[in-house]
Amino acid sequence: MVFLAVIQTIENFFNHMHENNRLSQKRKAQVVSHFKQLLQHEWMQLFWKNLHTNHDIEQDFLQHDFNPYTALKTEKERWYKLFKF
Amino acid sequence: MNKPLHLQYAEGLRSGDRAMLARAITLTESTNLEHRILAEKILEAVLPFTGKAIRLGITGVPGVGKSTCIEQMGLHYIQQGKSVAVLAIDPTSTRTQGSILGDKTRMTALSANPMAFIRPSPSTGVLGGIGAHTYESMLLCEAAGFEVICIETVGVGQSETDVQKLCDVFILLMLAGAGDELQGMKKGIMEWVDILVVNKADGANITQAETAANVYQQSLHWFPQNLYAWKPRAVCASSINPDGIFSSNTNH
Numbered sequence: 446m447v448f449l450a451v452i453q454t455i456e457n458f459f460n461h462m463h464e465n466n467r468l469s470q471k472r473k474a475q476v477v478s479h480f481k482q483l484l485q486h487e488w489m490q491l492f493w494k495n496l497h498t499n500h501d502i503e504q505d506f507l508q509h510d511f512n513p514y515t516a517l518k519t520e521k522e523r524w525y526k527l528f529k530f
Numbered sequence: 531m532n533k534p535l536h537l538q539y540a541e542g543l544r545s546g547d548r549a550m551l552a553r554a555i556t557l558t559e560s561t562n563l564e565h566r567i568l569a570e571k572i573l574e575a576v577l578p579f580t581g582k583a584i585r586l587g588i589t590g591v592p593g594v595g596k597s598t599c600i601e602q603m604g605l606h607y608i609q610q611g612k613s614v615a616v617l618a619i620d621p622t623s624t625r626t627q628g629s630i631l632g633d634k635t636r637m638t639a640l641s642a643n644p645m646a647f648i649r650p651s652p653s654t655g656v657l658g659g660i661g662a663h664t665y666e667s668m669l670l671c672e673a674a675g676f677e678v679i680c681i682e683t684v685g686v687g688q689s690e691t692d693v694q695k696l697c698d699v700f701i702l703l704m705l706a707g708a709g710d711e712l713q714g715m716k717k718g719i720m721e722w723v724d725i726l727v728v729n730k731a732d733g734a735n736i737t738q739a740e741t742a743a744n745v746y747q748q749s750l751h752w753f754p755q756n757l758y759a760w761k762p763r764a765v766c767a768s769s770i771n772p773d774g775i776f777s778s779n780t781n782h
Contacts, residue, residue, distance in 0.1 A: 454725050455584075458698075461759075467759070
């Protein structure tokens with residue numbers, strides 16, 4: 446049993462994408478997007494790690510005096526200064 | 531003198547060592563820092579050997595027939611002499627952090643075929659329909675010489691579109707009778723579709739499936755043209771049709 450119509454359409458798709466290097470353009474765009482995502486992920490981890498060093502979040506939260514927006518603001522300001530944004 | 535570990539992995543991959551490939555994928559998925567560093571070195575070493583496969587992203591709601599579809603397509607490509615790697619993503623429990631990883635058991639013929647490699651991976655809480663390191667796993671499979679890579683997402687809804695960021699062709703599987711025309715016009719996943727497959731077009735369901743394919747085809751015209759000037763197609767498919775032939779192909 447073969448998904449003939451699907452296979453045929455996939456072939457049509459690749460024939461179309463091979464014209465004018467469309468496939469290569471698409472893949473290049475994907476690589477850039479993936480790189481951004483990786484960078485974002487790394488930065489988020491760094492950010493989170495830093496936030497943890499400045500606040501014992503779980504403990505603050507348990508004591509009901511943890512305001513996430515204040516913590517975020519402080520942390521952002523610190524990063525802006527650090528990286529001279 | 532022994533070669534550095536990442537080069538041993540790279541050589542193993544290039545020689546088609548399946549166990550090495552499986553271990554390399556495990557390293558990319560690991561959260562252990564040492565594993566991550568090794569995985570990055572391996573990826574860096576094998577990157578020049580990637581990019582030669584065709585990348586198919588298959589998505590759809592739970593139970594729509596993604597695994598069956600992949601098995602049929604995989605067997606077709608194998609018949610043509612191509613090697614096939616399947617990366618099947620399985621949802622991770624938000625309560626216990628576990629995953630079933632059972633999609634391989636649904637592809638019995640494909641999993642027994644020496645030309646195929648099936649790797650189930652957990653989504654690890656990522657919400658886009660794929661895992662956090664599916665892109666890297668795909669590159670490793672390409673470096674290992676696989677010519678067709680099928681990425682099966684977790685069962686998705688209307689907005690899990692991440693697989694389109696890493697595949698060449700984005701295939702969405704739908705079922706007939708799953709909503710009105712408006713469903714086809716909704717933004718989100720429909721905007722990224724390259725090929726829409728109305729699955730399970732067999733038995734008493736054929737007419738309904740053909741109607742659904744036509745409706746979807748019309749709906750797809752409402753979306754702005756993609757960057758690559760490809761007009762998305764809606765087709766019908768069945769895996770239990772004895773002839774294995776589709777009853778309709780609504781190309782426009």
